[in-house]
Amino acid sequence: MDAHLPSHHELLSQGPQLQLPPPSERRELRELWGAKLEEVAKALKVDPATMSAWEAGQHTADAAGTYSYLRLLNAFRDQLPTGHEPDWAALRTTPTPPAPAAAIPAQATAEHTAAKPARRGASWTQDEKDYLRAAFRDGTAVPELAVSLGRSERSVRWTLYHLRLIPFPADDVPDPRPKAEKPKAYTVEDKRKTHPNAYAPWSTEDDKLLAERCAQGVPLDGLSREFGRNKGGIAARLKKINAVGPAAKEAREYGEDDHDVAL
Structure with missing residues (x-):
């Protein structure tokens, strides 16, 4: 075996390379499937705003979220029908006779026609x-087939x-639904009017000085003014570097509301 090639154990340890399709394709797959954004968000256990950002490519999910989202999109793609030529050979064969009457739902009356299809949702x-194939080849229209089989026309x-x-x-296939643009609640420029270093990455020197x-x-508010960041950003950074002192205690009680942290 070539010494430069990794063993299968090494290949498996690398893990899969997760690559989501472009945002336009993510939305197209969901809409072709007929799913609402809120339904996909619920399936992936995230809030609709996060799901909207994932679909638009404005925010990247963590590895677990990306894996779940990719599996769902692949399932949509694999199960959606694709265009192909009819099976002409099958069309030229002798039509299969209809199944016995006991296996086929009886013709619905006018009263049944208005009711919900009896077999709706069933496999x-x-x-x-076989009955559908034979009856369609014999010229039975789709509405009549739907009634006789207890199915929807779709x-x-x-x-x-x-x-x-x-x-x-x-x-x-449902028409694409226009997505309303959601205005940003704030901008980086707005944040930096009061906290000059908002969203700036933390350097090793910054971390060392912050710990000292x-x-x-x-205190926490003093560090906020000194480092030009909001209290949430300072609190999150103190916890990350395991700092010691009164401000570190404040940070543990402050919470997780840190909007301008570059960890």
Whole structure:
């Protein structure tokens, strides 16, 4: 084995390289699937605002969130129908006779027509697919097929498409919904009017000086003024570098509301 090539153990230890599709494709996959942004957010256990930022590419999720989001998008892509030619050979074969009457729902009356489809949401059985194929080839219209099978017309059209009997039902794909632009609550320039170093990265020297000033007893608001950052940013940094002093105690009680920290 080539000494320059990693062993399979080394390859496995590297972990997968997670790469989300472009933001436009993320939104397109969700909308083709017919899912609302809030539904995807709930499935991934994040709030809608975070989900909106992930989808728009304005914020990157952590490794666990990226992995879950990528798996969901791949599932959408894999299960969405793709265009292809009909199976002409299958169309030329002798139509399969309809399944026995006991296996096929009876023709619905006018009263049943207005009711909710009896088989709505249930998986299609092979007998139902065989009946659908034969009846469609015999010229039965989609509304009549939907009534006889207790299905919605949309379900019948998609099943006919999967059986390669009709083209892609593009009219059943929802139109893209325009996303309202959400104005930013603040800007970096606004923050730096009161805290000049807001959003600036912390250097090793900054961390060392912060630890020293904390140990000397400077309180949290004093460190905020001295380092030009808000109290939330100072508190988060004190906890990160395990500083010791009165301000460090304040930081532990301050909370996690730190909006201008570069950790």
